[in-house]
Amino acid sequence: MILLLGLLGLADGSESMVLSFVVPIYTIKYANSGINVETALGTAVYVGCLIGALFTGQIADKYGRRRPLIASTVLLTIFGSLSAFLSNLIGFIICRGLLGVVIGFYSPLSFTVLSEVTPANVRGRYMALIGAFYTLGELTACVVAYLTLDSLTSGNTTALLLITTVPAIISFICFMIFLDESPRHELILGNSENAFRILEKMYLCNNKSREGLKLTAEEKREIVEVHTKDLLREQQEEASALSFENVKQLFDGVYIRITPLVWLNWFVLTMTFFGIQYILPTTMSALRQHQDDTSSLGQIILSTIAEFPTVLVAATIIDVKFLGRKNSLGFALLMGTVGCIFSSALAWPGFIFWVSVARFFFNLSFSLNYQYTSELYPTKCRATGNGMASCVGRFGGIIMPAICSMLGKIGTLAPYVFFGVATLVSGLLTFTIPIDTTGLTLGNLDT
Numbered sequence: 001m002i003l004l005l006g007l008l009g010l011a012d013g014s015e016s017m018v019l020s021f022v023v024p025i026y027t028i029k030y031a032n033s034g035i036n037v038e039t040a041l042g043t044a045v046y047v048g049c050l051i052g053a054l055f056t057g058q059i060a061d062k063y064g065r066r067r068p069l070i071a072s073t074v075l076l077t078i079f080g081s082l083s084a085f086l087s088n089l090i091g092f093i094i095c096r097g098l099l100g101v102v103i104g105f106y107s108p109l110s111f112t113v114l115s116e117v118t119p120a121n122v123r124g125r126y127m128a129l130i131g132a133f134y135t136l137g138e139l140t141a142c143v144v145a146y147l148t149l150d151s152l153t154s155g156n157t158t159a160l161l162l163i164t165t166v167p168a169i170i171s172f173i174c175f176m177i178f179l180d181e182s183p184r185h186e187l188i189l190g191n192s193e194n195a196f197r198i199l200e201k202m203y204l205c206n207n208k209s210r211e212g213l214k215l216t217a218e219e220k221r222e223i224v225e226v227h228t229k230d231l232l233r234e235q236q237e238e239a240s241a242l243s244f245e246n247v248k249q250l251f252d253g254v255y256i257r258i259t260p261l262v263w264l265n266w267f268v269l270t271m272t273f274f275g276i277q278y279i280l281p282t283t284m285s286a287l288r289q290h291q292d293d294t295s296s297l298g299q300i301i302l303s304t305i306a307e308f309p310t311v312l313v314a315a316t317i318i319d320v321k322f323l324g325r326k327n328s329l330g331f332a333l334l335m336g337t338v339g340c341i342f343s344s345a346l347a348w349p350g351f352i353f354w355v356s357v358a359r360f361f362f363n364l365s366f367s368l369n370y371q372y373t374s375e376l377y378p379t380k381c382r383a384t385g386n387g388m389a390s391c392v393g394r395f396g397g398i399i400m401p402a403i404c405s406m407l408g409k410i411g412t413l414a415p416y417v418f419f420g421v422a423t424l425v426s427g428l429l430t431f432t433i434p435i436d437t438t439g440l441t442l443g444n445l446d447t
Helices: 002-029 037-054 056-063 066-085 089-117 120-148 157-163 166-178 183-189 192-207 217-240 244-249 255-286 293-305 310-317 324-344 351-376 379-410 414-430 442-446
Strands: 149-151
Touching: 002 037, 002 066, 002 089, 002 120, 002 157, 002 166, 002 255, 037 056, 037 089, 037 255, 037 379, 056 066, 056 089, 066 089, 066 157, 066 166, 089 120, 120 149, 120 157, 120 293, 120 351, 183 192, 244 379, 255 293, 255 324, 255 351, 255 379, 255 414, 293 351, 310 351, 324 351, 324 414, 351 379, 351 414, 379 414
Parallel strands: none
Antiparallel strands: none
């Protein structure tokens, strides 16, 4: 299951990264169109992601997990392939925006499925692995760009866009063959026999044994009862998730200090992490007078590889009491600041080195921020807290292209200065959050 969902993460990373290679080429190609390609294309995609995320819960609850995920791979392939052949800029932007809707839809659904089929004690580790697949997708797009582009401003974009849809095609084939419905979802819908059939299949696969999962009638009845109670609880939580009362609780007591800082972190991290990814090829193109184009593409690949170790680092430091959730996140943001400021100053040993440092620590910050936010709120408003924080973060992605375009006119490296200042403020304020959840039982927050 991890590998199957990882394929979607790979497709996500590939489609996100390929956009950054298209921008500098299309900016030149459609220079006389009257459209700011950098702003329009990026904004369309991230608005699409926000729209797609709004419909995940309703569709997944009605049609299950398997069918929406398979449909997502089909649409991802269609829109990705179609965009490769569109010569009309507006049509291309609309097509990539629709692809953004698909990505925004299946991203949270992937984590929902993962949470339903993995034990709680390893869930965080597996979610981090999904993040590694996203980075692998970014690397895939970089390698394809290296093979299909003549430079950062010219090349075969049709081949680039077509080849980067391959992960989506592979996902579709694997999902059709290997992906089962979530057994938990089947139990909640009352399809208990099918749920136990899937559980039997999972047991045989995980235990590599011919001995089946032998549940008594009483054990099956208890399992059904437990999940029926879970359904009622989740329906109550969902019904009140965005109610005024629940949103109001995000600002009760000490949370009047916590929630604005949580939202700031999500907003800044989304804007900076995706901002660097989005404008890096454009920046390298502007600086290419100091190096050849092949070298520029190769350095972007090395910068992307730098994100891989974040999974291991996050798993190592997040439970160290001296650092914990809050301090780890604060230090990671500040180290990302260092990378941005030094890269904007073209400090030794060079731009790409410091950009790689920034990408490493912003990726690490993302991993730490997911964990920290999910633990900060009491049970009665945890779902609302997570959902609202994620929503605020998406707005950071939406305004990012416009900010990068505006600052890019002031100076090629001006966006990196802005990113550094934003993460400096966010990192310092993180240390003022009055709760660190390291070693804290979630139930303690409910009192």
